[in-house]
Amino acid sequence: MEFTVTIPPAKHKRIVIIGAGFGGLKLARLLVNTRYQLIILDKNNEHQFQPLFYHVATSGLEPSSICFPLQKIFQKAKNVFIRQATVEAIDSDKNCISTSLGSIEYDYLVIATGCDTNYYGNAPITKHAFGMKSVSEALALRNHILQNLRTHYHESLEKYLNLVIVGGGPTGVEIAGTIADLKNHILPKDCQEVDFSKLRIFLLHSGDRLLATFGTKSSENAKTYLEDSGVRIQLNTKVIGYDGTLVELADGAVIPTNTLIWVAGVTGNKIEGLRAESIIYGKRYRVNEFNMVEGYNNIFAIGDISFQVDKDSPGGHPQLAQVAIQQGKELADNLKRLLQKKAMRRFIYIDYGTMASAGRNKAIFEIGKIKIYGAVAWFIWMFIHLMALLGVKNKILTFFNWAWSYVNFNKNLRFRIKQNIKPE
């Protein structure tokens, strides 16, 4: 028999939120001290700021600068209960979910589980490539890169001298630019006897231009920025296999490397139990204009896991933090309206612009018809990310880390954190 998770009985209707990422967290914060009981479930104990994962992976930031404990955020909230648990299934007939801790009943359920890396079913790539969807993956990559450089680089073997990134979207461009900065400005100071010009950074992309969701001029600028930093860009290039030492391309070519970073797509963190008709390709829940999952009147989905079309976005909204945040806010307002027996309002996405950084002083910022490039865009990028981080301490730490590395061309976190496993 399954356990029931111990939570005080609800005096008010209970909202269960699965996932405390950008969308779930915004929603929960706006429902603090309302006439709802809120249960927040997340498989992690903290909110993770994904857009800066690659700064952790490249020794620019410490994990604690981009993570925030959930308990701290809701210290003063009387109606919020947080449980670290993985949600495994939804039983919509019984209004109940199964989790790694036991079962929980709900009046309203909000799925805000985001996405994970999509390896398109390729088991060897899944096994050997590095993803970039959690702080632990970012730390694993940081340890691996440093281990390679410190221990193996002197061996001059191609597999240690090549670093391959697959996926030319914003994440791929940002990682490539940051690793190029590491190679050009920082590593040569660490190991003066090593010729870092031999370190080759490849960015492989199956499409015909980088940053496909941006304008063509932005794509060209991103390519120029990266090439100027020494990144080897191969467009129209499909990776079909990787065994941990050799990347296999569709045209038969191979690239030796023991570092493959896979950022070529995402797939929804879907939870078992809902009808197949409410799920679309990419494992996302089809939602209506109120973020209600199609076919259900008390189950909502927000953020990356939701698929919502409107007249301005016939192909669905982009999977971005701003969409998740705005949907979380609108859903909070709608749930408050339900308490007042008022009609819900439909979600309208406001585009505040998109941006990508391609290394020091090199960024792209688009808002409507306005496009800004280079150092100005880079400072805008830094300012917006700094402001979006949770917590004053995190903002200050990150600001000082960035300012320090900007002035000194240095990063202070170039150490490996080894796992210490106690013997049996």
Ligand SMILES: Cc1cc2nc3c(=O)[nH]c(=O)nc-3n(C[C@H](O)[C@H](O)[C@H](O)COP(=O)(O)OP(=O)(O)OC[C@H]3O[C@@H](n4cnc5c(N)ncnc54)[C@H](O)[C@@H]3O)c2cc1C
């Ligand atoms: C490297 C990287 C860089 C990015 N850069 C940008 C950028 O510059 N700008 C931008 O707008 N967007 C960026 N994004 C995308 C942005 O981070 C996402 O759009 C955003 O995080 C989506 O928010 P969300 O609330 O839908 O999900 P998430 O923020 O992904 O949160 C989902 C939460 O659900 C939890 N969860 C998942 N499954 C379960 C389960 N079964 N049980 C319990 N908990 C679960 C997870 O632990 C997580 O906390 C980037 C993403 C990555 C990975």
